[in-house]
Amino acid sequence: MRLDKYLKISRLVKRRTVANELCDHGHVQINHKVAKASTEIKIADVITLKIGAKVLEARVLIVPTKAVSIQEAETLFEWLNTP
Numbered sequence: 001m002r003l004d005k006y007l008k009i010s011r012l013v014k015r016r017t018v019a020n021e022l023c024d025h026g027h028v029q030i031n032h033k034v035a036k037a038s039t040e041i042k043i044a045d046v047i048t049l050k051i052g053a054k055v056l057e058a059r060v061l062i063v064p065t066k067a068v069s070i071q072e073a074e075t076l077f078e079w080l081n082t083p
Contacts, residue, residue, distance in 0.1 A: 001063050003028065003047075004037035009067055010076040012049065012058060022049065046080065057081050 001009075007019040007028075022028050023037040029048040030039055041047075041063055049056045057080035064076060 001041050001065075002037065003030065003035055003039045003041055006041045006060070006063065006076075007047075007049075009064060009073065010058075011070070011073045012047070012056070012077070022051070027051065047077070055081070 004016050004019040004023060007013040007022075008016040013019040013022065019028075020037045023035060026034050027050040028035050030041070030045050032046070032048065041060055043060055043063060045060045047058050047060065049058075058077040059080055060077055062076045064072075068076070
């Protein structure tokens, strides 16, 4: 699954266009390397988001094949730092 789509489905970011903008400006990293929106996500990848002054880190636990409910979205990743 593409990074921008995963960010939206997991609800780490509210909209896919916002996810694309974050990636375009270099504010998203996968395994501590700057990532493009089209980068494929795999289980155990560490996603780092830089949003303003906040730096959020999450580990991918599940890569869904379709959209999921809000309750399921919380199970797709685990926080590595407190949001």
